[in-house]
Structure formats: C-alpha cells, structure tokens
Amino acid sequence: MKKLIYIFIVLTSIVGCSEEKEYLFRDVARIQFVAQGNNIPEDLLYSFVYTRKDKLRDTVYLPLRVLGGPLNIDRQFNVSQIEEYNVIYEYDNKGHVIDSTIIMVENKAIPGIHYVAFDDPEVLELMKVRANLVIDSLPVILLRDKSLLKEKVRLKVKLESSDEFQLGERGCLTKTIIFSDKLEQPTSWNYVTNLYLGRYSEPKHELIMCVVKEQLGDEYQVNDDWFEKGNEDNAIFVFWRSKFVEALNAFNKNPENIASGKAPLREDPENPNSNLVTFPSKI
Numbered sequence: 245m246k247k248l249i250y251i252f253i254v255l256t257s258i259v260g261c262s263e264e265k266e267y268l269f270r271d272v273a274r275i276q277f278v279a280q281g282n283n284i285p286e287d288l289l290y291s292f293v294y295t296r297k298d299k300l301r302d303t304v305y306l307p308l309r310v311l312g313g314p315l316n317i318d319r320q321f322n323v324s325q326i327e328e329y330n331v332i333y334e335y336d337n338k339g340h341v342i343d344s345t346i347i348m349v350e351n352k353a354i355p356g357i358h359y360v361a362f363d364d365p366e367v368l369e370l371m372k373v374r375a376n377l378v379i380d381s382l383p384v385i386l387l388r389d390k391s392l393l394k395e396k397v398r399l400k401v402k403l404e405s406s407d408e409f410q411l412g413e414r415g416c417l418t419k420t421i422i423f424s425d426k427l428e429q430p431t432s433w434n435y436v437t438n439l440y441l442g443r444y445s446e447p448k449h450e451l452i453m454c455v456v457k458e459q460l461g462d463e464y465q466v467n468d469d470w471f472e473k474g475n476e477d478n479a480i481f482v483f484w485r486s487k488f489v490e491a492l493n494a495f496n497k498n499p500e501n502i503a504s505g506k507a508p509l510r511e512d513p514e515n516p517n518s519n520l521v522t523f524p525s526k527i
C-alpha cells in the first residue's frame with residue numbers, strides 16, 4: 245500500500261511540474277529558437293563557396309517558435325550579438341578539477357563587415373513574427389567580405405525580450421552561425437562517408453565538387469544535403485566515387501600539375517609530406 249501511495253505521489257509531482265511549466269510558458273507570448281535532437285538549437289554552418297562568385301550577400305534563416313499561440317498581427321522581436329566563451333579546465337593527477345580559465349572565442353563576426361547589423365532599418369523591418377504564425381524565422385543577412393576567404397567567423401545571436409514577447413526556455417535563446425568563403429568539412433561527413441569516400445580534406449572536397457558540378461551544372465550544390473543523401477543511400481557514393489577516382493588519376497598524371505608540384509594531390513597542398521588524397525576501393 246505504501247508503495248502505491250509513493251508511486252501516486254511521484255506521478256502527481258511529475259504531472260504537476262509539467263502543468264506548471266506549461267502554465268508558465270503560456271501566461272504571455274514567448275519566443276525561442278526551434279530546438280533539435282538534443283533540445284538545444286544546433287550551430288548553423290554556411291559557406292559562400294557554394295554560391296556564384298558575384299553573390300556578395302546571402303540570407304540565412306534561423307527557425308523560431310512562439311509559445312502562447314498566434315495573433316492576427318505581425319509582432320516585432322529583438323535580437324543581439326553576444327560574446328562566446330570557452331572554459332579550459334586544469335586537472336590534478338586524480339582527474340579532479342583544480343582550476344579553470346575562461347577564454348573569449350576568437351573570429352567574432354563584425355557588423356557591417358560580415359553581416360548587416362540587427363539595428364539596421366533593413367533588418368528591423370524583417371525581425372517580425374508574421375500574423376497567424378507560431379513558427380517563423382530570424383533572417384540574418386551575411387556579407388561576403390574578402391576576409392572570409394582565409395578564415396571562418398562566428399556570429400552568436402541571442403533573442404531579447406520586446407514589447408510583444410518575453411523569452412522562452414533558457415537553452416533555446418541563442419544560436420551560432422559559423423560562416424566563411426572557403427570549403428569546410430560538412431557536418432554530415434561522418435563515419436559512413438569515411439567508409440565510402442575516405443578521410444576528409446579540403447582538396448578532396450574541392451575535387452568532389454568540381455566533378456559533380458561538371459556533370460550536373462555549376463548551380464548544383466555539393467553541400468551538407470548532398471553528403472547526407474549519400475549517407476542514407478550509399479549507392480550514390482558508389483556511383484560517384486568511380487568518377488572521383490578517374491578525375492584524381494587524370495589530375496595526378498597531368499604533366500603541368502606534376503611540373504608545378506600540384507600533383508600528386510595531397511590532403512595539405514602546402515606540405516609535401518602530407519598524405520595523398522585517395523578514395524577507398526574495398527566497399
């Protein structure tokens with residue numbers, strides 16, 4: 245009997261907490277980023293390298309969720325750029341933390357150079373949840389500055405309260421955009437990709453992109469989505485891999501590439517001792 249009473253109390257507490265949380269987040273209109281697998285909004289990776297050379301700006305959209313129901317009017321929300329920090333821990337010989345250091349993350353995106361500032365009239369006009377919607381997005385206008393050819397920058401944004409919105413869950417109020425104008429390892433390049441295409445390197449990625457675009461057109465995107473499709477349907481990788489190997493062999497045998505030192509193609513073209521670019525052949 246005591247066991248049944250205990251179970252009842254626990255269940256009542258769980259339901260009560262859920263109802264309390266539901267009530268707290270329905271009392272007023274609240275806004276937050278859309279959470280994903282681990283209930284925390286993931287970083288967004290972007291590169292101008294997949295776009296036309298004359299494309300000097302692009303807009304990425306960060307999904308938003310409204311708590312408290314829709315209204316039949318547009319509602320303004322506020323956003324700011326915030327600093328990012330890493331914590332470095334020092335351990336003793338038993339694995340216990342004995343000290344920590346907070347370090348500011350470098351390569352912070354600069355408004356007006358890497359993106360259009362959030363207080364710019366053009367952006368303010370876009371920062372609205374449209375009428376009758378509870379799912380919308382924050383548009384962020386990225387700028388193709390020359391510095392992005394050499395390094396990626398980070399833009400961490402945070403939702404702020406406004407006249408129309410209070411804030412939602414604490415873990416869903418920030419999101420980071422990491423962007424550049426060079427090739428970056430796709431987030432979908434995982435162990436399956438390694439099995440079929442081998443270890444990632446920028447020269448390999450560039451070779452893959454050149455071959456696919458040559459076959460399907462310059463506008464074809466060889467990005468995260470493309471590699472994700474190959475992970476789900478391995479026949480895609482098998483089909484294209486033979487073409488990649490053919491192109492790699494042609495590159496390595498080209499007399500001009502050999503004379504210039506570009507061939508054989510290496511994972512780090514600046515290091516003559518780095519590993520050669522290869523593709524698996526046994527799977």
